Amino acid sequence: MDIVTIYTDGACSGNPGPGGWGCVLLYKGYRKEASGGELLTTNNRMELTAAIEALRLLKRNCIVDLYTDSAYLCNAFDKDWLKSWQKNNWKTSAKKDVENRDLWETLLSLCTMHEVRFHKVKGHANNKENNRCDELARAAIPASKTK
Numbered sequence: 001m002d003i004v005t006i007y008t009d010g011a012c013s014g015n016p017g018p019g020g021w022g023c024v025l026l027y028k029g030y031r032k033e034a035s036g037g038e039l040l041t042t043n044n045r046m047e048l049t050a051a052i053e054a055l056r057l058l059k060r061n062c063i064v065d066l067y068t069d070s071a072y073l074c075n076a077f078d079k080d081w082l083k084s085w086q087k088n089n090w091k092t093s094a095k096k097d098v099e100n101r102d103l104w105e106t107l108l109s110l111c112t113m114h115e116v117r118f119h120k121v122k123g124h125a126n127n128k129e130n131n132r133c134d135e136l137a138r139a140a141i142p143a144s145k146t147k
Helices: 043-056 071-080 079-086 102-112 128-145
Strands: 002-013 017-027 029-039 064-069 115-120
Touching: 002 043, 002 128, 017 043, 017 128, 029 043, 029 128, 043 064, 043 071, 043 102, 043 128, 064 128, 071 079, 071 115, 079 102
Parallel strands: 002 064, 064 115
Antiparallel strands: 002 017, 017 029
16 A cells, blocks of 8 residues: 655634644655635644545545644544543543544544554644644635635
């Protein structure tokens, strides 16, 4: 399978408020950027949406190294939060409904099509691609206000 590198980020002006997401896909010297926004959302929803939309851009099953500055996203996979949530009928350890279940279910479905390895990067640091995703996400926020 092909190996694709993906960087993602989400941003929100207010939380909740208008938000944006951005992603950069890298494959054998090729580069694709994408972004979008929503009028009323949260930062976590935009982080998840960035990963979902990036994976939707893939045309065939791939091995994906997905880099994000979202601990929420990484921890859900790396610390097996998703497995626990599913086992507990989408309830947290505090017996509350899992937020963003719709997006988590979509992301899980995409992760069955691809072998996705999540990597946490430090946000707003010296990571060129993560910084570019942040620019894309922030630039998508004003566009979402006109929808």
